[in-house]
Amino acid sequence: MKEFWTATRSLRRKYNRLWLADHAARTVVRRETWLTARRLRVHEEAVSLALRLNEEGTGSTDQRRPVDRVHDIDPQDFQDRYFATDTPVVMAGAGASWPAANWTHEMLGSRYRQTAVRLLRAAPNEPKGRPGEGRDATYAEIAESMDSGGDMYARFSGIMHQHPELIDDVDVDWFRAMRDDHKSFENWGFFMGGAKTATGLHCSIAPNLFYQVTGRKRWWIYPAAAAPFFAPPAKCSPYFYSEVDVSDTEKWPIARSVPGWIADLEPGDVLYVPAFAWHQVFNPTATIATGYRWAKLGLGWRASPIQTILVLTCSNPSLFKARGHKDLPSLLDAVDY
Numbered sequence: 001m002k003e004f005w006t007a008t009r010s011l012r013r014k015y016n017r018l019w020l021a022d023h024a025a026r027t028v029v030r031r032e033t034w035l036t037a038r039r040l041r042v043h044e045e046a047v048s049l050a051l052r053l054n055e056e057g058t059g060s061t062d063q064r065r066p067v068d069r070v071h072d073i074d075p076q077d078f079q080d081r082y083f084a085t086d087t088p089v090v091m092a093g094a095g096a097s098w099p100a101a102n103w104t105h106e107m108l109g110s111r112y113r114q115t116a117v118r119l120l121r122a123a124p125n126e127p128k129g130r131p132g133e134g135r136d137a138t139y140a141e142i143a144e145s146m147d148s149g150g151d152m153y154a155r156f157s158g159i160m161h162q163h164p165e166l167i168d169d170v171d172v173d174w175f176r177a178m179r180d181d182h183k184s185f186e187n188w189g190f191f192m193g194g195a196k197t198a199t200g201l202h203c204s205i206a207p208n209l210f211y212q213v214t215g216r217k218r219w220w221i222y223p224a225a226a227a228p229f230f231a232p233p234a235k236c237s238p239y240f241y242s243e244v245d246v247s248d249t250e251k252w253p254i255a256r257s258v259p260g261w262i263a264d265l266e267p268g269d270v271l272y273v274p275a276f277a278w279h280q281v282f283n284p285t286a287t288i289a290t291g292y293r294w295a296k297l298g299l300g301w302r303a304s305p306i307q308t309i310l311v312l313t314c315s316n317p318s319l320f321k322a323r324g325h326k327d328l329p330s331l332l333d334a335v336d337y
């Protein structure tokens with residue numbers, strides 16, 4: 001794994017310099033420039049090199065490894081073994097006895113039948129909508145869709161902030177103890193949807209402790225350093241996504257050539273996703289989950305200095321404007337991200 005990152009370092013650095021330049025040019029002229037084409041050529045070179053290294057080294061095997069599963073890890077051990085090295089880990093069954101483990105989609109659909117969430121187009125291969133094209137759905141509609149095999153999926157919803165009694169159903173102190181401080185920003189994202197729903201490859205500055213409440217979920221995860229192989233569009237946005245579908249290695253062989261991880265979550269598991277780690281998610285069953293996020297510039301910088309600079313200087317929207325939005329779905333739907 002180490003050799004892969006050493007062998008690709010110089011091309012990744014070249015890509016990152018061009019990414020920054022592309023971002024700066026786009027901030028000024030508000031459209032693509034020659035720098036975009038130049039950046040994408042270096043991305044193609046990086047992909048070719050990664051495929052060749054995989055072919056020569058291991059005969060084209062899958063370089064993704066299962067995420068460690070640990071039981072009853074204490075905060076210090078978590079900090080030293082996983083958090084400090086930006087390595088994902090599944091804390092098996094950590095939330096199995098929290099009151100939230102009794103949530104069902106029927107119960108949430110009935111209790112929050114009037115509460116609405118903006119549905120995002122964020123599945124792999126799904127064309128992004130234009131700003132403002134998203135539509136709202138109520139939790140009653142989402143629960144019904146889950147029963148009837150529909151594809152409605154509430155992602156990154158702010159419902160736990162709209163209805164803070166939901167936060168009382170998880171062990172907030174457990175989450176706070178796991179992070180290295182508990183003074184700065186924290187945010188809960190909520191996910192509820194039917195079998196076969198999915199979220200495409202993306203990453204953000206905020207590390208995440210992701211609690212699987214019901215159903216199962218598969219995660220594909222890559223370190224922040226993998227960005228040059230995924231070529232996220234330079235859209236001056238603080239949120240990064242890629243068109244690569246890492247679940248389809250026939251179409252996208254780069255997905256198995258870059259060292260990463262795979263995790264299969266069961267109800268009660270909590271997964272740690274480091275800052276700027278790329279991830280894609282598939283729900284083989286209907287599912288409910290919630291992610292506890294926090295943000296600290298130092299963590300972003302440790303994982304990816306370039307992406308931290310891109311976030312700090314983003315204009316689509318600016319960080320100041322982003323603060324005014326009630327939740328991430330409404331924010332993402334409002335901008336051309």
Ligand SMILES: O=C(O)CCC(=O)C(=O)O
Binds near residue numbers: 155189217281
């Ligand atoms: O569960 C999902 O569909 C996506 C979760 C995710 O990407 C996140 O919490 O950042």
